Amino acid sequence: MEEKCGVVGISLEEGDAALPTYYAMYALQHRGQEGAGIVTHDGFQQHSEKGLGLVAEVFDDDDVEHLPGRASIGHLRYPTAGEIDERSCHPYTVTSKRGSLALAHNGTLVNTDEVRAEFEERGHTFSTNSDTEVMVHELASNLVEDGLLDAIKRTMKRIRGAYSLTLMHDDRVVGVRDPLGVRPLCIGKLDDGYILASESVAIDVLDGELVRDVRPGEVVVLDEDGGGFESHRLFDEVPAHCFFEYVYFSRPDSTIDDRLVYDARREMGRLLYENHGVETDIVSPVPDSGRAFASGYAEAGDLEYSEALMKNRYVGRTFIMPTQDARETAVRLKLNTMDSNIEGKSVTLIDDSIVRGTTSRQLVKLLRESGASEVHFRVGSPPIVAPCYLGIDMASRDELMASDKDVDEIRDEIGADSLEYLNVDDISEALDMPRGEMCTGCVTGSYPVDVEGETCERTKDGSRAGAD
Template identity: 65%
Template sequence: MANGRDDSHHISGPTEKCGVVGVALGDRDAARPLYYSLYALQHRGQESAGIVTHDGFQQHSHVQMGLVGDAFSASDLDGLNGQAGIGHVRYPTAGDVTKSCAQPFAVSFKSGSLGLAHNGNLVNADELRDELENFGHAFTSTGDTEVIAHDLARNLLEEDLVRAVKRTMERIHGSYALTIMHDETVLGVRDPEGNRPLCIGKLDDGYVLASESAAIDTLDGELVRDVRPGELVVLEPDGSGFDSYQLVERENTAHCFFEHIYFARPDSVMNDTLVYEVRRGLGRKLWEEAGVDTDVVMPVPDSGRAFASGYAEAAQEDDASVEFAEGLMKNRYVGRTFIMPTQDERERAVRLKLNPIKSTVEGKSVTLIDDSIVRGTTSNQLVQLLREAGAEEVHMRIGAPPIVAPCYMGINMATREELIASDKSVDEVCDTIQADSLSYLSIDAVSEVLEKSRSDLCLGCVTGEYPYDIDGEETDRDISRPVVGADAPADD
């Protein structure tokens, strides 16, 4: 892969992406709110978790491998002093899966301290790293996040904070949603294409930045709005407000449609729409485009659920007799990501994760609804399982288009060779998973339900054409240079 990581140990599926948070509060420490909000974003990354705070005099940092609940003890949190801070949960896409690449990345330099948390993936990290090394910067990790931190540190030697961020944004290419701490000031930055999500929330005594609004809910806050593509948000250190700077503008965005399909929590609001409702809408569309008459409609838990509820609702409007059943039970102790080196173990893991309730399928024709097929491990296994449990027919309906190409923007979706649909027609995939029929949702339906034109979405994984300049890949647009925005605070 372009990002150089070894994908071979992931069980199945498009695995997680990172989550970032930042808070500035009036008169209490930031550590616990950061910890709770990272808990709310745990689904986005499970390899490491970290928090960096600043107490007005010095920076405090605690970063550990593992889940949020295991990475911090009460005394770790007590040691993270200060009313402002940032946090991160990591699913690695660039660099080692070791503590050296865990985030937030923290450095102290001539003009102050810097902490940086990144969700996304740069496509020109190697180039920038070489350049910075030639200027004498010494790197301690192999990831792309440290490149952003060093570039910003360098720019801060010559520019004020806003101009330094702008200069870095003009140099880094790819996807990024960042929370940054410069001394006790917390910043949020979203890439000019808006590929990765970031939103602003208001608390009783401060402000919060987070990858998903579910983290704001956890803190009993209110979603203010999404950070705009190319925008820098600077939180007042006393929690009294925030300033906004539109630093870089592009003609088109490149929102990741997969956030809405799979990654985000269904209870998060993105692009002003509840993810759950988008998934239900996609499910309804799936019935319209590719409905099949069966006795039962059944979701593949977890992320197939909302799709199946929309699909079944639309199906029932047309034919009241069709039943909706939760016929697959998920073992709640098996997470999304699994360290499984062989296909045999991946298959066992699916078996461990999902078990059918016989009475819901015995002697019936079943429509199984999932959000996506990546390697095909899950669908292949489930079709056999349902047949063994007595299903007479098993039809698969998928709430996304076929995934035919890798993601370079921060999702580990496997290489082309591993993607079941990369070199197969829909009928061939259907034969491989041994379903009675298979249909995917069209790209146009995704664009319609998300209310975004195709030219404002990143569809690289379903078209093989990317909105970025990636070595060896086609692009779907004129990659324009940034149109530089005003430095003055934007109205809010």
């Protein structure tokens, strides 16, 4: 699985918003590493800068200085729909007689083709195949006939899927969270204004105060002078929060729905031991995402927590891997064993998830080659059996190890002495969140929205089956 996207929106009482937007995006870099963009409005016109790469690669001092205005939105992109080129970098911008519009999107729509086809029949043209560009067309079209709030509501009725948005209509900054609240979005108070962001760490870096999460189906309009915000709850449905935000995607120091992500992961680790504990000499995480799980697991079992693997933080995303030997070398480039902590010892290795299983197999092999007497594998989430259609770049069903193998078969495939996962009820308990308020499509194959060829868990009246 890969990161999704990150969004930011800032409105200040005075001064330029581009620099704090830049800092906030830096804090959200983990959510998207393929592209970045900032759009500001100075009260008269838009200013835009975007490109491919990390935040530090896209922007320099001059770029930020040439983005004036108290209102700003920013976006970090990991493409789950659309090409990887500069044209598809967000925020998307359009100008019409009803003013300028800029939009940044975290999530994925499931009815993009349908909406795009309707616009093309009316003569509209598109420069990318991004679902966000379709959303911009829909919103701009609705603005011709309606005020901003009504145009947003009509757009939300027309599109389906996952979307947390920051948008800017002239110099007014707005946050929108889809009726199911799949992707996160929160509000923060700054010394001289307000911020909307995918995660609270973007507020922390600006020394701001987290106000609260944007509610599912809510539109938040920041005051144009940065003095406050208006709230409009346009839809009130049973939510379907993505539980993988807690398991993997969000930074551990982020707070979502009043729950520190790090604490949630430690609780998942505690439940892993409570339900599937095994006595071994050491408990070790797969760095970095397995650390909080392993900490909770080791504490619950009064077991020794010890690092068996060390991550190389200076390795990029890709390697030249023409042969199997080269692919195994690539794993060693990313993770090296600490042999003195492993030799002659039984090890419980803890990770957040198993997707294709390739890395898990290689890590078990590395531990055995380093002298581990036993390797037991524990996973802080349920088996991933189906793809995500709502904003996570995940392997296809054919590539998912758990799609056609049971736990014993996966254990044999990765070469572990034992293998256990948390189940959906465990996740619900750890998050103190009703099972019916979580999106579990990737681990159950049943989704909270209609996806062609897949099972939808909604009943005929639009409620979610099993929702508490």
